[in-house]
Amino acid sequence: MIASNTSCIVERFSSFTPLNETETKLLAALESDPREYADGACLAEPGSRANRFFTLKSGWACATRTLANGQRQILDIFLPGQILGLREMSFEYNLSEFRALTNLVACPFPRQHLSDIFEQSPKLTDLFFMTLAQEQSMLIERVVNIGRRTAAERLAHFIVELKVRLNQTSEQFSLPLKQSVIGDTLSLSSVHVSRTFKTLNQRGLITMADGVVRINDLDALVEFAGFDRSYLEGHCHWTKNIDMAAAAS
Amino acid sequence: MIASNTSCIVERFSSFTPLNETETKLLAALESDPREYADGACLAEPGSRANRFFTLKSGWACATRTLANGQRQILDIFLPGQILGLREMSFEYNLSEFRALTNLVACPFPRQHLSDIFEQSPKLTDLFFMTLAQEQSMLIERVVNIGRRTAAERLAHFIVELKVRLNQTSEQFSLPLKQSVIGDTLSLSSVHVSRTFKTLNQRGLITMADGVVRINDLDALVEFAGFDRSYLEGHCHWTKNIDMAAAAS
DNA sequence: CGTGGGGTTGATTCTTATCAATTCGGGTGG
DNA sequence: CCACCCGAATTGATAAGAATCAACCCCACG
Numbered sequence A, B: 001m002i003a004s005n006t007s008c009i010v011e012r013f014s015s016f017t018p019l020n021e022t023e024t025k026l027l028a029a030l031e032s033d034p035r036e037y038a039d040g041a042c043l044a045e046p047g048s049r050a051n052r053f054f055t056l057k058s059g060w061a062c063a064t065r066t067l068a069n070g071q072r073q074i075l076d077i078f079l080p081g082q083i084l085g086l087r088e089m090s091f092e093y094n095l096s097e098f099r100a101l102t103n104l105v106a107c108p109f110p111r112q113h114l115s116d117i118f119e120q121s122p123k124l125t126d127l128f129f130m131t132l133a134q135e136q137s138m139l140i141e142r143v144v145n146i147g148r149r150t151a152a153e154r155l156a157h158f159i160v161e162l163k164v165r166l167n168q169t170s171e172q173f174s175l176p177l178k179q180s181v182i183g184d185t186l187s188l189s190s191v192h193v194s195r196t197f198k199t200l201n202q203r204g205l206i207t208m209a210d211g212v213v214r215i216n217d218l219d220a221l222v223e224f225a226g227f228d229r230s231y232l233e234g235h236c237h238w239t240k241n242i243d244m245a246a247a248a249s
Numbered sequence C: 001c002g003t004g005g006g007g008t009t010g011a012t013t014c015t016t017a018t019c020a021a022t023t024c025g026g027g028t029g030g
Numbered sequence D: 001c002c003a004c005c006c007g008a009a010t011t012g013a014t015a016a017g018a019a020t021c022a023a024c025c026c027c028a029c030g
Helices: A008-014 A021-031 A086-090 A111-120 A122-148 A151-165 A179-186 A190-202 A218-225 A239-248 B008-014 B021-031 B086-090 B111-120 B122-148 B151-165 B179-186 B190-202 B218-225 B239-248
Strands: A035-037 A042-044 A052-058 A061-066 A072-078 A097-100 A104-110 A172-174 A206-209 A212-215 B035-037 B042-044 B052-058 B061-066 B072-078 B097-100 B104-110 B172-174 B206-209 B212-215
Touching: A008 A021, A008 A052, A021 A052, A021 A104, A021 A111, A021 A122, A042 A052, A052 A086, A052 A111, A061 A179, A072 A122, A072 A179, A072 B122, A086 A122, A086 B122, A104 A111, A111 A122, A111 B122, A122 A151, A122 B072, A122 B086, A122 B111, A122 B122, A151 A179, A151 A190, A151 A212, A151 A218, A179 A190, A190 A206, B008 B021, B008 B052, B021 B052, B021 B104, B021 B111, B021 B122, B042 B052, B052 B086, B052 B111, B061 B179, B072 B122, B072 B179, B086 B122, B104 B111, B111 B122, B122 B151, B151 B179, B151 B190, B151 B212, B151 B218, B179 B190, B190 B206
Parallel strands: none
Antiparallel strands: A035 A104, A042 A097, A052 A104, A061 A072, A061 A097, A172 A212, A206 A212, B035 B104, B042 B097, B052 B104, B061 B072, B061 B097, B172 B212, B206 B212
16 A cells, blocks of 8 residues: 655645645646555666656665676665656766665656646746755765765764754664665775774764664764764745745736 | 956857847856956855855866865866856855866856846756756766776776866867866875876876876776766756747747 | 975875675574 | 574675875976
């Protein structure tokens, strides 16, 4: 059976700016076709035509690139409410592969739905622009993370980022990822991820058991990771102008 | 004195889709205020209000992040015709620093100009969306590069990418970057960049002298770097629909 | 001539990958 | 309930890649 029928996307977007009925309907169209995918299932192949995107309703997914020598790099971890493949929109073919990291429910929708939104609602267009910009800043943080931080700092940063993105207020949350997946995200071997968890544990920063991370000392962890949450905080700036323009006309 | 008065942005955008007079004028407004900056000059500080962007008319620039411990990571290398800070648009404050890598000419413009464009031209909005998506795919390629390739592969990939972005058809081009800058881009020490140039040279792939790279065997270099140019090739998909809609109304 | 910045080279150290062996935990089938 | 299997996690030993440190060269520029 298929999970909840509230729209994750509408929920997320309306947290930035109020949406009218038309806008809500346009967005809801993106989530009209919920389907289940099993852990490990592939939602889109690299190189296939980029004419279908997904909204993620529940579960975790990722975008990956696989190199000729078989090495894998995970580019994004997607959480419910996100759109899979937004950046591929401007490309003829998918550059990356989209894969389920847990059992999940996602809604495929054709490119045309996005085109409709761009034609009909400048406000929503802005919000999509913002979404893309936010994704980009996460990517930048990943470049910094992989390029300039040690294994322990990377893992600490990764955990804090997830905690913030999950909107977790309690000091523990479920992390349903294999260590090999975490490794492919942070450019570490799975073996070293294991070691690094141990290190963070020994430093008294986190405890990991049964797929649940417990953050013992958030401030220390944030400090240790060099984490600055501002890169996750997108704004919708010019929407007001557009609203005013619309009201004036 | 200030360089050429043709608009780089108009040129770049019109290579994707034809622009009418209004659109050209809107874009040209972004380049109305050319200014010179010296090599090493800082165009925008991290943490400052993100209300001013730049178009780059000539010279090279970069976006960087500096960590608490002083390490630096270069996030983008900007070439003429690009916009500096597009992704910061959805943020209240700049996340990164923008710095001149050569003497250059750039045109600052206020956020309002972009807002105007978004309000007045869905077609240009699409093109900006595409630009952002293209930047994002370059960033992804950088993640893969830093995360999963050896120093020699990274440098090879970097050089091929620049060659393609510069639209260079000849087998050599000017690379006005210090090795420390290349290192900060590829997450290598400047010392190791030096060594890596030597390695590539010994393999007969490139020759570097006097700030000029000569590519001896492009096919071999592309093969060695694992380079696939498709990530640089953005498309403008739904513009046609919008044109048709506009024509119909 | 000095001086200084960038580039090169060699020696050493550190971090992380790789390989191999072992443990742990969750199914499955007898 | 137990034996078995399998994938994941852990641990240790070793090796490779890149950083760091230090010395030196080269050259442009005063």
